[in-house]
Amino acid sequence: MSKDHPPGLDPERLRAHLDRVRPGLARGPLTARLIEGGRSNLTYAVTDGVSRWVVRRPPLGHVLDTAHDMEREHRVISALHGTAVPVPRTELLCPDETVLGAPFYVMEHVDGTPYRRPEELAELGPERTRRVVLSLVDTLVDLHAVHPVEAGLADFGRPQGFLGRQLRRWGKQLDASRSRELPGIDELHTALDRALPDSPAPAVVHGDYRLDNVLIGPDDTLRAVLDWEMSTLGDPLTDLGLLMMYSGLRLPPGTPVGTTGDAPGHPTPAELAEAYAARSGRDVSRISWYTAFASFKLAVILEGIHYRHALGRTVGADFDRIGALVPVFVEQGLSTLREG
Known part of the structure; x- marks a missing residue:
């Protein structure tokens, strides 16, 4: 068996599985490459020379x-x-798990661009940049308008007590990845718990909604929303808070976490909140809590990645620099709560 393949995906084993469960889907030998940019689940581009797919594991x-x-x-x-x-x-x-070493799924390949850096958006110009970013808000409102029962997702989550449960969940995930002192992160967790807002009506939430988790077509339309690993039923304002947190993020050039807020024409976090409120009709007066919660959640995610890197269990570049970003998000969350 050939070993000329990315870690975690053997094309020959994948092809054999496809032939068993979806005969005729693949028409030739498969080749695969790891799609860089993801920091959690692994994403691969796969082709038989004619058709293209994406595999997630x-x-x-x-x-x-x-x-x-x-x-x-x-x-x-x-x-x-x-x-x-x-x-x-x-x-x-x-x-x-015997096929690729872990559960996985296959989906169609969608053409589009995930914008991760302000210089990438700058090539579009201010007007197109503004239109592209505001399209995220339109799509977010569309997502939150999906009726869970009608979509067959009535049991996809437990929206009652969602925010409190989320705080406990991310606190447990932080504990599972603790390998060093992180000043302020427990203070942030406690402050969020003390100021817990009342949630609006529940919705399907993405959980990691931002510009580099969508694909934008050459006509500036949003072609696909990707990376649904954190999706559930819950408080829709958590998605908006995360989008605002990323949009207001200012990090040094070359940082391994994508930021686009510096791009000319990029709407401000306040403009995103206003656009969301206008189209959805939801009250966003407590949005600073949700933005601070987004900072806490990202700090925990990055600490988990740092932990895996320390164990030598990551695939991709720049993981050695992830750990230094965690204190940045802890401080950002604390300052957001103080100023909100």
Whole structure:
């Protein structure tokens, strides 16, 4: 068996599985490459020379409880296909770990650009940049308008007590990845708990909604929303708070976390909140809490990645610089709460 393939995906084993469960889908030998940019689940581009697909599987090493659930990710994308939310078409789910060493799913390849840096948006110019970023808000409102029961997602989450449960969950995931002192992170967790807002009506939430998790077409339309691993039923304002946090983020050039807020024409976080409120009709007066919560959540995610890197269980570049960013997000969360 050839070893000329990316870690975590053997094209020959994948082709054999496709031939068993979806005969005729692949028409030639498969080749695969790891798609750089993801920091959690692994994403691969796969082709038989004619057709193209994308394969998603969990990371190779340390896996936190409830994270990296391929079945949930596959389910929500399948449910949203055909709604106003643009998502790739799913092809198959494989829970059998003997095929690739972990559960995985296959979906169609969608052409588009994930904008991760202000210089990438700058090539569009201010007007197109503003239009592209505001399209994220339109799509977010469309997502939050999806009726969970009608989409077959009535049992996809437990919205009652969602925010408190989220805080406890991310606190546990932080504990599972603790390998060093992180000044301020427990203070931030406590402050968020003390100021817990009342949630609006529940919705399908993405959980990691930002510009580099969507694909933008050459006509500036949003072609697909990707990376649904954190999706559930819950408080829709968590998605907006995360989008605002990323939009207001200012990090040094070359930082391994993508930021685009410096691009000319990029709407401010306040403008995003105003656009969301106008189109959705939701009250966003407590949005600073949600933005601070987004900072805490990202700090925990990055600390988990830092932990996996320290164990030598990551695939990709720049992981050695992730750990230095965690204190930045802790301080950002604390300052957001103080100023909000």
